Amino acid sequence: MEKVSEMDRLIVNLGVLICLFTLVYSGRPLVYRTILPDSRPSSIAVGYDNGLAFVFDPIRGGISYAWTGPFLDLEPTWTGKLIKPARVLGKVFFRDARDLPFRKGNPEIESEFVFKGYDVGPERITFFYLLDGSPVEQIVTPLKTEDKEALHIQFKVADPGESYWLLLSPQPQARITSPEAEQIENCLKFQGKETYSVVIQHD
Amino acid sequence: MLFLIVYSIAFGQNGAPSSYRIEQVQLPESMSPEVSAVAFSPRGNLVIANRHGDIWIRDNESGWRRFAYGLHEPLGLWVNNESDIYVIHRPELTRVQDVDGDGEADRFRTISDAWGLTGNYHEFAYGLPRDKNGNFYGGLGLESAGEIVMSRGPIRMRRVLDERHRSVTPFRGWVFQIDPEGRFIPLAMGFRQPAGIGLSPEGDLFATDNQGDWVGSSTLVHVRKGHFYGHPASLKWSPDFSPDQISREKLWEKRTRPAIIFPHGPMGGSPGEPVWDLTEGKFGPFHGQIFIGDFSALISRVHLEKIAGEYQGACFPFIEGESIGQGNMRMAFAPDGTLYVAQTTRGWAEGEGLKRIVWTGAPLMELRAISLTETGFDLEFTEKPDPILAGQATIYRVRRFQYHYHEKYGSPRINESDVEVVRVSTEGGRVRLELAELRPGFIYRIEATDLTSVDGHKIENGVGYYTLNRLLNGETDRSLPVEMKKLDEVVQSRQPTDVQKGGELYRQYCAMCHLPDGRGSQGIGAASFVGPESPLAKSDDELKAIISAGKDDKGMPPFGSTLSLEEIQDVVAYLRQAFGR
Numbered sequence: 048m049e050k051v052s053e054m055d056r057l058i059v060n061l062g063v064l065i066c067l068f069t070l071v072y073s074g075r076p077l078v079y080r081t082i083l084p085d086s087r088p089s090s091i092a093v094g095y096d097n098g099l100a101f102v103f104d105p106i107r108g109g110i111s112y113a114w115t116g117p118f119l120d121l122e123p124t125w126t127g128k129l130i131k132p133a134r135v136l137g138k139v140f141f142r143d144a145r146d147l148p149f150r151k152g153n154p155e156i157e158s159e160f161v162f163k164g165y166d167v168g169p170e171r172i173t174f175f176y177l178l179d180g181s182p183v184e185q186i187v188t189p190l191k192t193e194d195k196e197a198l199h200i201q202f203k204v205a206d207p208g209e210s211y212w213l214l215l216s217p218q219p220q221a222r223i224t225s226p227e228a229e230q231i232e233n234c235l236k237f238q239g240k241e242t243y244s245v246v247i248q249h250d
Numbered sequence: 251m252l253f254l255i256v257y258s259i260a261f262g263q264n265g266a267p268s269s270y271r272i273e274q275v276q277l278p279e280s281m282s283p284e285v286s287a288v289a290f291s292p293r294g295n296l297v298i299a300n301r302h303g304d305i306w307i308r309d310n311e312s313g314w315r316r317f318a319y320g321l322h323e324p325l326g327l328w329v330n331n332e333s334d335i336y337v338i339h340r341p342e343l344t345r346v347q348d349v350d351g352d353g354e355a356d357r358f359r360t361i362s363d364a365w366g367l368t369g370n371y372h373e374f375a376y377g378l379p380r381d382k383n384g385n386f387y388g389g390l391g392l393e394s395a396g397e398i399v400m401s402r403g404p405i406r407m408r409r410v411l412d413e414r415h416r417s418v419t420p421f422r423g424w425v426f427q428i429d430p431e432g433r434f435i436p437l438a439m440g441f442r443q444p445a446g447i448g449l450s451p452e453g454d455l456f457a458t459d460n461q462g463d464w465v466g467s468s469t470l471v472h473v474r475k476g477h478f479y480g481h482p483a484s485l486k487w488s489p490d491f492s493p494d495q496i497s498r499e500k501l502w503e504k505r506t507r508p509a510i511i512f513p514h515g516p517m518g519g520s521p522g523e524p525v526w527d528l529t530e531g532k533f534g535p536f537h538g539q540i541f542i543g544d545f546s547a548l549i550s551r552v553h554l555e556k557i558a559g560e561y562q563g564a565c566f567p568f569i570e571g572e573s574i575g576q577g578n579m580r581m582a583f584a585p586d587g588t589l590y591v592a593q594t595t596r597g598w599a600e601g602e603g604l605k606r607i608v609w610t611g612a613p614l615m616e617l618r619a620i621s622l623t624e625t626g627f628d629l630e631f632t633e634k635p636d637p638i639l640a641g642q643a644t645i646y647r648v649r650r651f652q653y654h655y656h657e658k659y660g661s662p663r664i665n666e667s668d669v670e671v672v673r674v675s676t677e678g679g680r681v682r683l684e685l686a687e688l689r690p691g692f693i694y695r696i697e698a699t700d701l702t703s704v705d706g707h708k709i710e711n712g713v714g715y716y717t718l719n720r721l722l723n724g725e726t727d728r729s730l731p732v733e734m735k736k737l738d739e740v741v742q743s744r745q746p747t748d749v750q751k752g753g754e755l756y757r758q759y760c761a762m763c764h765l766p767d768g769r770g771s772q773g774i775g776a777a778s779f780v781g782p783e784s785p786l787a788k789s790d791d792e793l794k795a796i797i798s799a800g801k802d803d804k805g806m807p808p809f810g811s812t813l814s815l816e817e818i819q820d821v822v823a824y825l826r827q828a829f830g831r
Contacts (some may be wrong), residue, residue, distance in 0.1 A: 167355075
């Protein structure tokens with residue numbers, strides 16, 4: 048019989064304790080709807096196998112921030128009656144606090160945003176919403192580059208004749224690119240297609 | 251079998267009727283046991299949710315599997331089938347589906363999220379009955395104290411009338427409908443925490459509400475569109491709200507009376523989901539009655555009748571104490587006629603898990619129902635009572651009382667007095683009590699003691715509380731309850747104490763917040779009796795005054811009319827003996 052030292056036992060017990068609240072990845076992204084820091088209630092945290100994670104805020108209508116690391120510590124949201132936000136585990140490389148960053152028609156005017164839900168599949172999550180009554184699918188997948196982590200975002204729109212705009216905010220640690228977009232000041236403009244892609248890459 | 255018999259007898263002596271057995275349902279090891287919703291699929295499979303946000307299915311053939319996770323405190327389920335489940339959780343009503351057939355949900359569709367959120371811990375979303383036309387029903391709890399940082403929906407911070415719990419965002423304190431197209435329809439207002447929503451077999455909508463500010467004692471109400479049920483905070487979201495026309499007297503006039511008032515203490519403190527016994531006897535002699543779990547260690551029964559077109563009736567303790575434990579907020583009848591009880595108490599008390607209550611078929615003598623007559627009440631029992639004993643007026647005791655309608659947390663009983671039983675008659679197994687006076691606007695406590703059935707079975711529960719809103723002729727009393735005597739007098743004199751009884755009372759009334767070991771629930775800031783800040787440093791008279799009058803700033807309700815002076819002294823004596831000083 049294999050002998051187990053007291054120290055080994057302690058390490059195993061600590062490991063079990065940590066696993067209770069620090070999540071372990073599976074094939075699909077992990078998806079938790081809870082109270083998250085710097086994002087509004089009802090926000091959705093998504094974590095991928097490769098250590099990429101982000102928060103989608105259905106009230107703001109976009110990604111609030113993205114990070115690399117072990118994902119989330121949900122213990123504060125599960126202990127006691129007073130809810131405290133989950134703890135983000137890792138280093139945030141992208142933040143956006145602007146309301147409704149993806150807009151239809153006129154970038155100066157906030158589109159009406161109606162959240163409709165999400166699908167979870169292998170290495171991807173798809174958010175469904177209406178922009179001014181027109182359906183949009185936003186598919187987010189982790190992108191593997193040589194040495195940098197990146198989120199690949201695909202917007203599928205129902206009105207290819209309309210212009211769509213992604214408002215950009217200054218990102219000291221991330222680069223945002225799109226092969227289909229025309230950059231006009233601090234916006235990416237999309238028009239004429241049913242699908243547009245955007246990459247948020249950790250610099 | 252021997253184990254089950256011993257188990258049953260033990261619980262029969264411990265707060266459960268002797269003809270019922272309580273079982274602990276084994277949950278998956280990897281599941282948090284804070285069970286917050288329970289339902290059954292059309293195929294009869296058990297489906298539960300927990301506070302961590304999981305949904306689990308126990309397939310009758312293949313066992314447990316996790317269907318979904320990551321939801322935000324689900325408190326209600328409606329199961330279409332094993333791959334299509336509706337769930338109400340804090341942010342929305344969501345349809346959760348397994349589209350690719352691997353047994354795990356992959357589609358989460360927002361059916362409705364048309365209510366406000368701030369992230370406040372008290373923003374519970376309750377449900378989830380569905381009617382034959384496909385409409386869902388739910389309720390929204392008010393916000394408690396705390397900073398409001400971010401919100402969904404507009405914010406209105408101004409209080410309506412001195413309320414402690416607030417409706418900062420729409421439609422907090424409302425009961426609502428969501429139609430098959432996903433449209434959110436606010437139905438009724440005036441709720442504090444409508445923690446239980448239920449549809450009767452006739453399709454009438456009911457909701458429970460929890461004791462607190464503007465809710466003197468917990469209630470069960472018949473919900474009707476446009477009606478107001480008492481707590482003012484939610485009024486601000488009504489289209490005809492005018493802040494200039496609010497006063498306690500006007501609110502009282504506007505308020506629709508609850509069908510049932512659950513006297514705080516003996517009938518719990520925070521009722522949950524009402525479920526109707528439609529088992530046709532599989533669950534014992536209570537077919538047609540409503541069973542309601544409570545956050546405290548209690549499950550109650552309710553018998554309703556319609557008087558002058560409105561529901562009112564009586565509530566009875568069914569199971570109480572350690573045999574069931576605390577946190578009984580969600581329940582569902584299984585196809586086999588057993589009752590499943592989902593338990594969670596996070597931060598407020600201790601207790602969690604899933605229990606199953608089984609009727610053993612053994613004889614049971616209980617007060618089954620109380621019905622109003624022109625001059626008193628008819629009592630119905632689960633077995634025919636011995637006619638000689640049942641005909642004696644001395645075995646009955648009737649008391650009546652009221653509660654304040656005010657902004658303070660809870661209410662003592664007021665205007666409590668005995669009512670003389672002037673005549674008793676028996677017929678067909680029923681007992682008719684004629685009372686010296688029958689006054690609407692009171693809760694009547696009716697007790698039958700030392701009664702046995704014709705088969706010799708001693709009565710196990712002979713107590714019920716009838717909420718008398720209306721007399722048979724429709725007469726009611728619309729006046730605001732006013733206290734006719736001062737309660738302060740109860741803390742003046744001294745009597746010999748009974749520590750054992752004090753311990754029983756502590757476990758019944760105090761342990762929910764102060765915990766059985768006296769250390770106090772940190773989540774609600776309840777005082778600890780064992781630390782350096784223990785209130786036991788105070789004098790006996792000071793402690794008795796606190797127990798009697800409550801501590802409004804700490805959220806401690808008054809017990810001055812729930813407990814007698816002697817009982818309060820017993821509790822103090824127990825505190826000293828159990829926790830030192």
